[in-house]
Amino acid sequence: MPAITFEDFTTGSVTEIGPRLVTADEIVAFAAAFDPQPMHLGDEGGRAAGLGGLIASGWHTCAILMRMIVDGFVRDAASMGSPGVEEVRWLKPVRPGDHLTARRTVLETRVSRSRPEMGLVTFLFEVRNQSGDVVMELTSPLMIGRRTPLEISD
Amino acid sequence: MQFFEDIEVGTRTVLGRHTFTADEIKTFAREFDPQPFHLDEAAAARSLFGGLIASGWHSVAMWMRLNIDHQQRADAARRARDEPVAELGLSPGFRELKWLKPVHVGDTITYATEVVATRVSNSRPGWGLITIRNTGTNQKGELALSFVSTAFLQRRPAG
Numbered sequence: 001m002p003a004i005t006f007e008d009f010t011t012g013s014v015t016e017i018g019p020r021l022v023t024a025d026e027i028v029a030f031a032a033a034f035d036p037q038p039m040h041l042g043d044e045g046g047r048a049a050g051l052g053g054l055i056a057s058g059w060h061t062c063a064i065l066m067r068m069i070v071d072g073f074v075r076d077a078a079s080m081g082s083p084g085v086e087e088v089r090w091l092k093p094v095r096p097g098d099h100l101t102a103r104r105t106v107l108e109t110r111v112s113r114s115r116p117e118m119g120l121v122t123f124l125f126e127v128r129n130q131s132g133d134v135v136m137e138l139t140s141p142l143m144i145g146r147r148t149p150l151e152i153s154d
Numbered sequence: 155m156q157f158f159e160d161i162e163v164g165t166r167t168v169l170g171r172h173t174f175t176a177d178e179i180k181t182f183a184r185e186f187d188p189q190p191f192h193l194d195e196a197a198a199a200r201s202l203f204g205g206l207i208a209s210g211w212h213s214v215a216m217w218m219r220l221n222i223d224h225q226q227r228a229d230a231a232r233r234a235r236d237e238p239v240a241e242l243g244l245s246p247g248f249r250e251l252k253w254l255k256p257v258h259v260g261d262t263i264t265y266a267t268e269v270v271a272t273r274v275s276n277s278r279p280g281w282g283l284i285t286i287r288n289t290g291t292n293q294k295g296e297l298a299l300s301f302v303s304t305a306f307l308q309r310r311p312a313g
Contacts, residue, residue, distance in 0.1 A: 082253065
């Protein structure tokens, strides 16, 4: 049994995960594969778009957060994936050299009716840079196995 | 891109399709989502997914790639006809992303987008906001992913 199960998450609890350094090379590599727009491919493209230089694709910031989530707790949890993402807000650009941290707040926990061996834990992740600016907010439920599955009797 | 004024609610565009290989699924997962069902065929076969599946972030990032490729082809065609090309601004985000079916090795996902709403920006003169519903459908015709996103789009200059 993994160390962390559904029972370990309490509504309202707050945890910090990260930090994670973002480099220019990885911003460009992600953009070349998935979001080849000029502001994600080089400083010149970012300046031409009025953004002051290279910025990361918002999808890259999501993927980086996913890695922070896996390293932060999912690797040790009974993770069963996720049904989706309620909302993502891209609030500020992520730039080369940024150190990102994420504040994880548990918004809701509930046992799955259709699959009582697991529960859904809805998290808010607020991703900040080293200046304390929130660059992205992401709200998503994760499916996490239960330690003691019980019959649901309603 | 077309200018904001030329965007019609209800317009649906097929962006393209992509077949996911085991190698690219594992490459993405090693960097961004290293969970056993994205990385390890044997562990994935034992999981509830029954085999290796792409990270949801991988399957949705591929939507963005095909969206950009489609726009860049359309913009090149407009320039070839000496037509003006509107600038697409940054996106404030998205909502209601649903990973409805796992994307397995060898699955071919057809990506599409449909305009669901448009409005003039209150905060940024010269720009509008378009809201689009984006989908990925597998080779069996099953909806595999869906989300609703918003982006700034340049308005047609006056005169």
